[in-house]
Amino acid sequence: MDLQKNFVDSVHLFFKEKGKEWLDSLPELIKYCEEKWSLTVKDPYSLSINYVAPALKDDGTEVVVKICIPGEGFLDELEALRLFKDQGIVSLLDYDKKNGIFILEKLSPGHTLAELSDQAEACRYAARVMSNLIVPAPQETRLPTTKGREENLRRTYNQNPNGYGPFSKETLEKALNVFTYLNQTIEKYWLLHGDFHHYNILASGEEKWLAIDPKGLVGEIEYDLIQYMLNRLPDEGAYDVTKTRVDVFTEELNLNKERLILYGYCHTVLSTTWMVDDDGTYEGNFHQVEAIFEKLYESTFGKSILSGVSKEEL
Numbered sequence: 001m002d003l004q005k006n007f008v009d010s011v012h013l014f015f016k017e018k019g020k021e022w023l024d025s026l027p028e029l030i031k032y033c034e035e036k037w038s039l040t041v042k043d044p045y046s047l048s049i050n051y052v053a054p055a056l057k058d059d060g061t062e063v064v065v066k067i068c069i070p071g072e073g074f075l076d077e078l079e080a081l082r083l084f085k086d087q088g089i090v091s092l093l094d095y096d097k098k099n100g101i102f103i104l105e106k107l108s109p110g111h112t113l114a115e116l117s118d119q120a121e122a123c124r125y126a127a128r129v130m131s132n133l134i135v136p137a138p139q140e141t142r143l144p145t146t147k148g149r150e151e152n153l154r155r156t157y158n159q160n161p162n163g164y165g166p167f168s169k170e171t172l173e174k175a176l177n178v179f180t181y182l183n184q185t186i187e188k189y190w191l192l193h194g195d196f197h198h199y200n201i202l203a204s205g206e207e208k209w210l211a212i213d214p215k216g217l218v219g220e221i222e223y224d225l226i227q228y229m230l231n232r233l234p235d236e237g238a239y240d241v242t243k244t245r246v247d248v249f250t251e252e253l254n255l256n257k258e259r260l261i262l263y264g265y266c267h268t269v270l271s272t273t274w275m276v277d278d279d280g281t282y283e284g285n286f287h288q289v290e291a292i293f294e295k296l297y298e299s300t301f302g303k304s305i306l307s308g309v310s311k312e313e314l
């Protein structure tokens with residue numbers, strides 16, 4: 001089976017030996033889907049770590065088949081798709097827990113928000129999608145919380161006393177303080193998408209956009225918007241684009257600007273640490289966006305980030 005090289009490399013990197021076995025079993029899994037749901041699986045989309053392809057059912061209906069490595073990630077996505085049902089998210093038509101398979105409504109025309117050239121317009125569409133994803137967190141859920149994200153950053157900080165990737169120890173410590181302050185001062189918990197960005201927002205019908213691919217998380221809406229703000233930033237003028245996005249999101253969704261910018265600072269540091277290679281090198285471009293959030297905080301609130309989250313204010 002001819003598979004996209006990036007996809008094979010990513011699966012090896014994330015899932016090691018288990019990933020190799022899963023890749024080998026893909027032809028069988030595709031055949032299993034074709035028989036179980038009476039459909040023909042077509043060529044896949046551009047892939048990252050899951051096998052996602054359009055498919056045609058024998059009755060003529062178009063669907064999308066998403067095959068994942070069974071386990072925690074699959075179960076979280078399943079829970080999130082069910083909890084967000086009919087709320088600005090793609091419809092889940094069927095699933096197979098044992099084999100990690102989703103059968104999804106096929107969105108059409110299906111291009112992503114990344115294809116819009118007008119950033120402010122894209123941001124307003126994203127805000128509209130998010131306004132449909134505002135759902136209180138359920139009392140009982142298997143989904144992780146943003147406290148877990150803070151713990152993730154704390155582990156990296158503790159294990160790397162001299163800093164990590166592009167970050168000094170001081171920057172990691174500052175981001176951790178901000179994250180701790182935010183998690184300790186949450187007043188209401190919401191169900192979050194967990195990976196809300198341009199490439200997970202697809203056109204569905206004319207002028208309508210829907211989210212796909214929720215990771216599932218519990219926390220504040222302000223946190224859920226940061227991943228979007230890290231994407232599609234121009235090399236020149238990233239500060240102004242970020243400022244516009246912060247303004248659009250806070251106005252359209254009536255959010256807390258201070259918390260949004262603070263989440264921007266600590267989540268940018270965290271998500272950059274996820275992309276540091278085993279040898280300590282970092283080649284992505286999220287780095288330095290934390291400095292943009294810091295500057296934005298200082299110019300908006302007239303104080304430093306650390307004084308903004310100092311214990312006196314708790």
Ligand SMILES: Nc1ncnc2c1ncn2[C@@H]1O[C@H](COP(=O)(O)OP(=O)(O)O)[C@@H](O)[C@H]1O
Binds near residue numbers: 110112212
């Ligand atoms: N329901 C859908 N309708 C149309 N295209 C889809 C659908 N779901 C996924 N895709 C396409 O497949 C790509 C990968 O799907 P996604 O669920 O985001 O997988 P991953 O978890 O690997 O990021 C998307 O970026 C999109 O282009």
Ligand SMILES: [Mg+2]
Binds near residue numbers: 200
């Ligand atoms: Mg995706």
